[in-house]
Amino acid sequence: MTVTEETAQAIHARILELLESGPVPQEELASAVAVLPDEREPVENWEQTVERVAKKMLSNDEIVLDKSDDPTTYKLPS
Structure with missing residues (x-):
């Protein structure tokens, strides 16, 4: 597994963990997902990577x- 694949899996898990606590504004997702700055170092475009993972999760209905929220938020399906 590549660093990027491992990072994508970690981002996926972190998004689910965050959303269990409640909605996260769309524009704050990348910074909310990052736990430690060094987690971002292997990924050149952190925000784009988080966005790509989030879009995949949206397409999988996760x-x-x-x-309708202001600002637009990511949530777990009800």
Whole structure:
């Protein structure tokens, strides 16, 4: 498994963990996912990587994007 694949799996798990506590604003997701700055070092484009993982999770119906919230938030499906 590559560093990028491992990072994507870690991001996936962290997004689910965060959303168990409640909605996360869309524009804050990348910073909320990062636990330690060194976790981001292997990934050149941290925000784009988090966004890519989130989009995949959306397409798999693991999370939802609630545009009726202000600001738009990611949530777990109800």
